[in-house]
Amino acid sequence: MGKKEKIRRGYDELAETYAAKRSGSRREMVILDHFLDSLSEPTRILDAGCGQGTPVLRRLCERTTAVGLDFSREQLRLAAETVSPALLVQGDMTMLPFRDGVFEAVTAYRSVIHIPLTDHQTVLDEFARVLSPGGRVLLSESPMEFERTNTDWLDTDVKMTWSMAGAETTRKQLQNAGFRITAEWDAPEMGGEDDPKPPFFPARLDA
Numbered sequence: 714m715g716k717k718e719k720i721r722r723g724y725d726e727l728a729e730t731y732a733a734k735r736s737g738s739r740r741e742m743v744i745l746d747h748f749l750d751s752l753s754e755p756t757r758i759l760d761a762g763c764g765q766g767t768p769v770l771r772r773l774c775e776r777t778t779a780v781g782l783d784f785s786r787e788q789l790r791l792a793a794e795t796v797s798p799a800l801l802v803q804g805d806m807t808m809l810p811f812r813d814g815v816f817e818a819v820t821a822y823r824s825v826i827h828i829p830l831t832d833h834q835t836v837l838d839e840f841a842r843v844l845s846p847g848g849r850v851l852l853s854e855s856p857m858e859f860e861r862t863n864t865d866w867l868d869t870d871v872k873m874t875w876s877m878a879g880a881e882t883t884r885k886q887l888q889n890a891g892f893r894i895t896a897e898w899d900a901p902e903m904g905g906e907d908d909p910k911p912p913f914f915p916a917r918l919d920a
């Protein structure tokens with residue numbers, strides 16, 4: 714079984730536990746609102762790696778026409794119970810099942826960090842492809858490159874892997890994909906005490 718398939722199955726298996734434990738840090742949601750405030754309306758927005766839908770997709774649904782995409786069927790099943798997006802789609806961020814230029818914005822909270830490092834550029838290229846000219850992206854990353862595996866994540870016996878490209882590589886890859894980074898926000902209260910704090914990159918596609 715490939716790395717990606719293991720992650721997908723892992724998210725299927727721990728869907729209920731992740732849903733129970735996922736709480737939004739206040740700062741994470743302030744960043745999302747700030748990003749949404751900067752968009753012109755009406756906005757069609759893709760939440761890539763939406764998971765079980767709270768708190769991010771839920772907030773998007775309150776303020777935009779939102780489409781949630783995830784490759785885990787169980788995460789999507791839970792999302793369908795709790796949020797009401799325009800559409801929920803099972804698909805892979807490395808090959809988005811959408812036509813070119815159909816969204817005005819893409820968000821990716823805590824999801825690109827599960828993509829194998831060799832595929833990060835592909836994902837950012839896919840985000841650029843499905844955005845209209847001037848389209849916007851907001852994604853969270855890690856400050857530094859590192860890969861990590863936890864064999865008992867959230868005490869579920871499920872093995873989970875993270876592949877973080879780090880801020881420097883992500884900046885370069887966003888630029889390669891045609892984005893101009895407009896700011897860099899952090900959420901200092903996120904993660905454990907010793908965990909590196911994730912930066913959030915808002916960026917704009919050249920019009």
Ligand SMILES: C[S@@+](CC[C@H](N)C(=O)[O-])C[C@H]1O[C@@H](n2cnc3c(N)ncnc32)[C@H](O)[C@@H]1O
Nearest residue numbers: 724762763764783784785805806822823824827
């Ligand atoms: C840590 S969860 C984050 C979920 C949600 N964005 C949030 O903020 O709670 C990561 C999600 O990304 C999804 N994911 C990981 N790799 C993916 C891929 N290649 N394509 C689509 N979804 C993916 C997982 O299934 C999981 O639901």
